[in-house]
Amino acid sequence: MNNLLEKDATHVWHPFTQMQTAEPPIPIVKGKDATLTDVNGKTYLDCNSSWWTILHGHGNNHIGNAIKDQFFELDHTVFAGVTHPKATEAAERIVNLLPEKFTKVFYSDNGSTSTEVALKMTFQYWHNQGRPKTKFLAIEGAYHGDTFGAMSVGQRDMFNAPFEALFFDVEYIPFPTESNFEAVLEIAEKLLKTEDIAGFIFEPLVQGASGMRMYDKSWLDQLIALAHKYQTITIADEVMTGFYRLGTLFAIDQLVNKPDIICMSKGVTGGVLPIGLTVTTDRIYDAFLSDEIAKGFLHGHSFTGNPLSCAAICASLDLLDQSKTKTKIKNICDWQLDYQSKLVDHPVLKSVRVTGTILAIEIKIDGSSSYFSSIRDIAYKYFIKNGLLIRPLGNVIFINPPYCITAEELAYTYDVIQSFLDTI
Numbered sequence: 204m205n206n207l208l209e210k211d212a213t214h215v216w217h218p219f220t221q222m223q224t225a226e227p228p229i230p231i232v233k234g235k236d237a238t239l240t241d242v243n244g245k246t247y248l249d250c251n252s253s254w255w256t257i258l259h260g261h262g263n264n265h266i267g268n269a270i271k272d273q274f275f276e277l278d279h280t281v282f283a284g285v286t287h288p289k290a291t292e293a294a295e296r297i298v299n300l301l302p303e304k305f306t307k308v309f310y311s312d313n314g315s316t317s318t319e320v321a322l323k324m325t326f327q328y329w330h331n332q333g334r335p336k337t338k339f340l341a342i343e344g345a346y347h348g349d350t351f352g353a354m355s356v357g358q359r360d361m362f363n364a365p366f367e368a369l370f371f372d373v374e375y376i377p378f379p380t381e382s383n384f385e386a387v388l389e390i391a392e393k394l395l396k397t398e399d400i401a402g403f404i405f406e407p408l409v410q411g412a413s414g415m416r417m418y419d420k421s422w423l424d425q426l427i428a429l430a431h432k433y434q435t436i437t438i439a440d441e442v443m444t445g446f447y448r449l450g451t452l453f454a455i456d457q458l459v460n461k462p463d464i465i466c467m468s469k470g471v472t473g474g475v476l477p478i479g480l481t482v483t484t485d486r487i488y489d490a491f492l493s494d495e496i497a498k499g500f501l502h503g504h505s506f507t508g509n510p511l512s513c514a515a516i517c518a519s520l521d522l523l524d525q526s527k528t529k530t531k532i533k534n535i536c537d538w539q540l541d542y543q544s545k546l547v548d549h550p551v552l553k554s555v556r557v558t559g560t561i562l563a564i565e566i567k568i569d570g571s572s573s574y575f576s577s578i579r580d581i582a583y584k585y586f587i588k589n590g591l592l593i594r595p596l597g598n599v600i601f602i603n604p605p606y607c608i609t610a611e612e613l614a615y616t617y618d619v620i621q622s623f624l625d626t627i
């Protein structure tokens with residue numbers, strides 16, 4: 204079976220990877236609950252939930268059965284001019300979990316398409332009314348995906364530098380902190396006042412890819428209020444934060460001011476099948492209603508509304524609704540806070556942050572935190588050796604585990620992290 208690595212090297216091109224220098228990938232052959240197993244039988248705790256997607260653990264029976272049953276009922280169908288029961292059930296259930304003003308779900312394929320759709324909807328919303336606006340507002344350090352629109356509103360860095368000439372105009376406000384918040388508000392208001400900002404897109408409360416950077420809900424509330432004062436469309440990218448990742452069902456549940464559009468993906472299916480949802484209100488939806496076909500939202504994907512993915516959404520929502528799931532989530536939030544309090548004074552740490560089920564540990568390094576700091580590779584290898592699959596973001600080590608992780612598994616994870624920190 205080491206054949207697997209040979210075949211991989213011969214035919215497969217991996218994401219976010221310099222193929223010339225990368226070490227061979229870990230050949231994973233099995234997943235059950237919070238554990239992944241490689242071809243040699245070595246196990247790894249899936250501490251980052253397989254790229255922040257898996258909610259209920261691997262091989263969940265309820266989700267597996269729902270997908271299997273759906274497969275033999277209806278596996279796939281075109282979604283323009285056609286509908287099916289799981290698409291309508293999933294849309295109804297998602298909308299019912301959100302504040303009242305959310306009424307419509309647009310399906311696409313993944314997180315990047317869910318934000319891409321939100322950006323296109325926002326842009327066309329103004330276009331349809333003969334009031335075109337040319338810019339978006341975003342927060343420094345943002346990550347909204349890897350398609351062109353999503354990259355355009357993300358942090359401009361080495362990851363997307365080759366494409367920068369093709370990006371559209373985006374204004375960035377600094378990442379809000381205790382010391383700069385008043386200034387951030389001022390900068391935002393100045394930009395919004397120009398009335399050329401079509402929409403404001405943000406990762407609510409936690410910026411994921413830039414290092415699990417957490418910010419205060421009252422700041423976001425004020426920024427949303429300001430955007431609404433200038434009629435700017437607000438887009439909450441909940442691709443990472445949704446489905447209790449931050450302790451509440453959605454991050455926006457912690458806000459007083461609600462956005463106009465919410466993007467979902469990653470955990471929406473329990474993390475086992477790809478799909479993207481862009482959820483919006485009648486204010487946006489109605490701006491596309493017209494006798495003219497061209498004013499409709501003429502966007503779609505081959506797998507829009509895929510029945511298997513929609514069945515997985517419904518099954519995952521069944522599980523999220525169970526009190527035992529809520530207890531597990533609450534326990535993880537508590538354990539993370541507990542561990543945070545044990546780490547706060549550790550001499551090698553710059554900060555230890557917790558929001559909901561996410562714990563992020565930032566190691567002190569010379570200069571600013573960067574994805575390519577060598578501590579990342581050392582930590583990654585140390586964790587792998589000790590049976591933890593953790594992909595640090597530069598010098599930020601974080602755990603956002605599947606909700607099925609046990610107290611013992613998390614305690615082991617903390618022990619390994621502790622012993623790693625003590626080696627520095």
Ligand SMILES: *Cc1c(COP(=O)(O)O)cnc(C)c1O
Nearest residue numbers: 313314315346347348411442443
């Ligand atoms: C992962 C992520 C995306 C992109 O989702 P993909 O499914 O990887 O395309 C967008 N926004 C946020 C906040 C994310 O964490």
